[in-house]
Amino acid sequence: MSEEKSKSELHGGHRKRLRDRFLQEGADSFAYHNLVELLLFYAIPRRDTNELAHRLCERFPTLESLLEADASALMDVKGIGEHTAVLIRLIPAIAARLAAERADGVSLNDEETVRAFLSSRFTGACDELTYVLLLDGKRRLIDCLCLGKGTPVSSAVNVRALTERAMQSRAVYLFLAHNHPAGDLCPSEEDLRLTRRLSVLLRELDLSLCEHYLFTENGCLPLKRYLEQNGRMN
Incomplete structure (x- = not known):
């Protein structure tokens, strides 16, 4: 088995464990950097995102600061491209839309x-x-x-x-x-x-x-x- 294939299988197993844990226990059981790492899976499907998650958490030390950062600030972090920045910016946008729908007619x-x-x-x-x-x-x-x-x-x-x-x-x-x-x-x-x-x-x-x-x-x-x-x- 090649070293590259071994690393790929290792990362795949780690991703599955994090996904399963989220489905079973929810987000409250996650440390901040683990939650960011899980999110990055869906923008970066074939690369280890642990180091990048730590890099983001160092630049944006709270979830609030991360989700309020604009796309250009996110892309200033090494390894973050437009695709990932859009995914992160979608979260507060969807949350605001949900809040508006819940309030309709109240x-x-x-x-x-x-x-x-x-x-x-x-x-x-x-x-x-x-x-x-x-x-x-x-x-x-x-x-x-x-x-x-x-x-x-x-x-x-x-x-x-x-x-x-x-x-x-x-x-x-x-x-x-x-x-x-x-x-x-x-x-x-x-x-x-x-x-x-x-x-x-x-x-x-x-x-x-x-x-x-x-x-x-x-x-x-x-x-x-x-x-x-x-x-x-x-």
Whole structure:
């Protein structure tokens, strides 16, 4: 038996053991690097992925940091190509889609529930995103729309189109939310101006901007409340 064939059979046996263990015991029984190694099996089918898994874990020491890394940062790690980077980026994208489907039609009748729902939209986001949440008179979910990438002003927050969409859907309550991927929980003047402008315009249409949230990995800042508390809403 050749040395190459022996190594191939050894790796194949190791992969099967990890797969069987996952099916029997679930992910909680895995150390972080073993979980990453298992994931890499499906992007790199014929190579030992143990060393590469350790390399990824050294560069991204937590699962959160790994799944929030953008594709270019992942591909900076030696041995990670586009195919593998796409597989890793798919995980938070699918998780966010699942959270949205589970929330369809649910009642969002308290601030904590709304914040948790909107926070899930930014899971794994590498870009600055802006979302609007539309609720009916009983605070049931009508829709949650991504308005684009970039700052709330530059990400195509077309206020007229937004209000038209809200009226067409017969929404009563709106929440706006955007994130700062860099982690800065300080709002920009653009953020604050948009909050004031949208609040006034919606009030004239008998609609209510309940809040505009700024999310980072370190917390959440309600911008409308921030303006009111600092006497800057008008």
